[in-house]
Amino acid sequence: MGWRRTLFLFARFTAQNLKIKLEYKADFILMLFTGSALQLLGFAFLGVLFSKIPPIQGWTMWEIVLILAAIFFTEGVVSFGFEGIWRIIRLINLGDFDRFLLRPVSPILQVITSDLGVHGIGNMVTGSVLAALALSRTTIAWTADRILFLPVLVVSAAAIRASISLAANSSGFWLTSFYNAFPFMVHQMADFAKYPSTLFTEPIRFLITVVLPYAFIGYIPAVYLFAKEPWGIAAWLTPVVAVWCVLLARAVFYRGLRKYDSPGN
Amino acid sequence: MSVIRKYVRHILCAIQETTAYRSSYFINIISQFVSYTAIFFLWRAVYASGSVIGGLSWEDMQGYLLVSLFTSAVISGSSEFRVSRSIWTGNIAVELVRPVDYQKANFAITMGNGFAEGVLVAAIGLAFALFIGFTAPPAQPLTWLFFLVALAFSFVTKFLVVYIFGLFTFWTMGGMGMSWFRRGLTDFFSGALIPLAFFPGWLQTVAAALPFRAIVSTPAMIFIEQLTPSQILVTFAVEAAWAVGLWYLARLVWHFAMQKLTVQGG
Numbered sequence: 420m421g422w423r424r425t426l427f428l429f430a431r432f433t434a435q436n437l438k439i440k441l442e443y444k445a446d447f448i449l450m451l452f453t454g455s456a457l458q459l460l461g462f463a464f465l466g467v468l469f470s471k472i473p474p475i476q477g478w479t480m481w482e483i484v485l486i487l488a489a490i491f492f493t494e495g496v497v498s499f500g501f502e503g504i505w506r507i508i509r510l511i512n513l514g515d516f517d518r519f520l521l522r523p524v525s526p527i528l529q530v531i532t533s534d535l536g537v538h539g540i541g542n543m544v545t546g547s548v549l550a551a552l553a554l555s556r557t558t559i560a561w562t563a564d565r566i567l568f569l570p571v572l573v574v575s576a577a578a579i580r581a582s583i584s585l586a587a588n589s590s591g592f593w594l595t596s597f598y599n600a601f602p603f604m605v606h607q608m609a610d611f612a613k614y615p616s617t618l619f620t621e622p623i624r625f626l627i628t629v630v631l632p633y634a635f636i637g638y639i640p641a642v643y644l645f646a647k648e649p650w651g652i653a654a655w656l657t658p659v660v661a662v663w664c665v666l667l668a669r670a671v672f673y674r675g676l677r678k679y680d681s682p683g684n
Numbered sequence: 685m686s687v688i689r690k691y692v693r694h695i696l697c698a699i700q701e702t703t704a705y706r707s708s709y710f711i712n713i714i715s716q717f718v719s720y721t722a723i724f725f726l727w728r729a730v731y732a733s734g735s736v737i738g739g740l741s742w743e744d745m746q747g748y749l750l751v752s753l754f755t756s757a758v759i760s761g762s763s764e765f766r767v768s769r770s771i772w773t774g775n776i777a778v779e780l781v782r783p784v785d786y787q788k789a790n791f792a793i794t795m796g797n798g799f800a801e802g803v804l805v806a807a808i809g810l811a812f813a814l815f816i817g818f819t820a821p822p823a824q825p826l827t828w829l830f831f832l833v834a835l836a837f838s839f840v841t842k843f844l845v846v847y848i849f850g851l852f853t854f855w856t857m858g859g860m861g862m863s864w865f866r867r868g869l870t871d872f873f874s875g876a877l878i879p880l881a882f883f884p885g886w887l888q889t890v891a892a893a894l895p896f897r898a899i900v901s902t903p904a905m906i907f908i909e910q911l912t913p914s915q916i917l918v919t920f921a922v923e924a925a926w927a928v929g930l931w932y933l934a935r936l937v938w939h940f941a942m943q944k945l946t947v948q949g950g
Contacts, residue, residue, distance in 0.1 A: 446856045457868035464877050468730065471737050471882055475729045538864070600715070607715035610722040618725045 425528060432528075433500060436535035447537050454498075454541025458491045461613075462549060478615050482645055485553035489576060489637035490613050492546025496577040497584060499539030501531040504584045508591035508599050517681050527672055531585070559644050572654065575661035576636040580609075582664035583631055585672060592675025609633045615641075635660050690784055691792040698796025713757055713808050720753045723877065724816055738882040744908045745879075746818045751904035752876050753812055755838050757805045758798050765863065766790065767850030787847070787934055794843045827909055830916050834903035837923040841898040844930035845870060851934065854941040875901035881910075895926040 440447055462484065469480035497504075507530055510516040519529045559565065587605035594601060608626065612633035616624045628634045635657045641647075643654030727749065731742040740748065767790065770776045779786060822828060849866040856862055871877055873896040880891045880901050891897055902919055905911050911919070 449856055449862075453862070453865040453868075457864050460868045460872045463872065467878050467882050467884070467887070468726075470884060472730050473733055475726075475733075604715045604718070607718045610719050614722065614726055618729045619722075620725075623721070623725075 425525065428524060428528060429500070429532060432532035433535060436532065440535055440537050450537035451541045454495070454536075454538030455545040456541075458542055458545040458549070461487060461491070462545075476615060476617055477647070479557070481553045481556040482641065483614060484549055485557065485644075486615070486637035486641050487613050488546045488550035488553055489573075489640065490546075490609060490633075491542050492550065492573070493577045493580040493636055494609075495539045495542025495544075495546055497539070497581045498536030498542060500535075501581045501584070502536035502539065503529075503531045503533035504581065504588050505602070506530070506534050507588040508597070508602070511591045511679065512595065512597050514681055516679065526676065527585070527669065531581075557645065560646060565644060568655070572640045572657055575657045576640070578661040579632055579635055579657075579664050582661070582668035583633070586664075586668040589668070589672045589675045592678050605631060609636075612636055612638060614638075632660050632664065691788055694784075694789050694792035695796035695799070698793040699800045701797075713804060716753065716757045717808060717812065720749060720812065721815075724749055738879060739910070740879060740881065740908070743818075743820050744910070746816050747820065747908040748879060748904045749816070750809060750813055750818055751907045752900050754805055754809045755835070755842075755900050755903055756871075756876050757808065758802055758839065758842075765850075766793065767847060768853035768863065771850075771853040787931075787938065790847060791843060794846075795839075798839060822907060822909055824909070826913070827906060830906045830913075831903055833920060834898075834906050834916075837898045837920065837927065838900070838903050840927045841895055841923065841930065842870070844927065844934055845896070845899075848930065848934050848937055851937045851941055854944065870896050870899060873897065874899040875904065879904070895923070895930060898923040898926065 440450075465480055465483060465487065474480075475483070507516075510519070510530070510533070519526045519533075522529065583605060584602065587602040590601045591599055608631050611619060611623055611627045616627065616634050616638050619627075624634075628639075635654075639651070640654045640657060643651035645651075727745055728742075730737065731745065735741060737745075770779055779789075782789070822831070845866065849862050852862050873891050873894050875891070875897060876899070880888055880897060883891060891901075902911075902923065906916060
């Protein structure tokens with residue numbers, strides 16, 4: 420299946436999902452609101468914290484807010500377009516996965532578009548607003564490379580996030596318990612990426628840079644944009660890391676699929 | 685007497701259930717542990733530049749985080765989605781047929797889970813204490829007594845908040861959003877992430893007017909001996925009033941829910 424057809428189907432499936440969600444208007448509005456409210460509380464946390472203290476390790480509040488905004492925004496993108504990833508375990512357990520295998524469309528595409536998280540819209544909006552505020556209150560030397568690279572960073576960050584979630588949720592092929600909390604645990608590790616990595620000890624930094632490269636979503640690009648450290652140039656690796664994550668997640672998914680044994684339907 | 689025995693049975697079943705599905709609970713606890721580790725390092729960096737912030741020293745802050753981890757972990761996982769799950773799946777229909785009071789039964793089950801989970805959480809808490817190098821538990825026996833009472837209020841308040849938000853599923857039919865919202869709200873206004881003493885004045889007033897501080901702030905502040913006995917007694921009185929108020933609020937929400945119950949199959 421060509422990538423153009425994949426993109427076309429992705430857009431169609433997402434549009435259909437949006438229509439489904441719009442049927443439940445109260446729930447739709449509520450989910451929009453809860454998504455943003457939660458992120459705003461995360462922001463309020465930093466606001467309260469920084470009202471009492473000087474910059475942390477040379478990072479001002481708004482610089483950290485940019486990292487936080489990157490985490491929120493990518494979380495929003497993944498919730499909006501790829502929420503179905505979080506349904507893998509349920510699909511496997513209830514045998515609903517069978518029908519995905521019968522259709523002539525990539526099972527990954529069908530899985531990720533099997534649901535849409537309305538709260539993702541709220542997260543994207545809050546993430547964008549916080550990013551805009553952060554950018555207006557910090558100084559970045561906007562050289563041509565930085566401007567051109569920004570969209571690449573955003574797309575790569577979303578791809579990293581989605582791939583890690585897909586790989587973690589594919590654990591459902593092996594751990595068949597209905598209450599498999601492993602993906603949530605992996606998801607939770609992103610908490611370490613909400614702040615500059617230098618706050619943490621070496622093993623944690625290794626974990627979020629190499630094993631689960633959440634650091635490439637916000638922290639490393641922020642080091643590059645604010646020209647904090649000479650190694651900030653490592654941010655150029657972000658698209659490479661993204662491609663690696665996508666390929667790896669895809670491999671894990673198909674490896675699991677080979678193990679898939681329908682529980683009956 | 686037989687009325688009580690009915691609910692004691694619920695407690696015992698819940699203990700068995702929790703120990704039977706301990707792997708999922710264990711992973712839930714680990715994710716709590718991850719969040720708190722991140723927060724711990726953030727605070728460590730914050731305290732690197734100042735010895736006392738908002739009236740709390742670094743040792744105080746460590747004790748505070750320890751209690752915050754403990755109280756946040758006790759009702760989570762299994763209890764969080766019990767009500768909303770039974771509404772999604774339609775099992776609520778079966779629950780309604782049972783000759784028990786749904787609210788009391790839920791409280792009993794949460795208590796059972798709480799006992800079983802409490803042991804695990806205490807173990808994790810101890811590991812966390814060793815990990816952060818916390819070595820200054822309160823010396824006064826009276827502090828421990830107050831702390832235990834505060835934990836009881838924490839438990840009751842959190843159960844009622846979780847339960848009421850769970851009942852909202854009757855209207856929204858989607859549980860996750862409500863649960864996140866609840867979590868965000870309680871994490872912030874209970875002082876789980878940041879002590880209420882750090883809040884600006886107006887926000888402290890808001891937090892003081894809400895019931896959430898009973899969940900983390902009160903037990904944590906008692907544990908690090910930041911409250912005088914008279915302050916503690918006044919706080920307990922307010923929390924008791926809130927507990928009663930929330931109990932009847934839950935009844936009221938239930939009453940309205942029953943009038944528009946939709947059972948999706950069953």
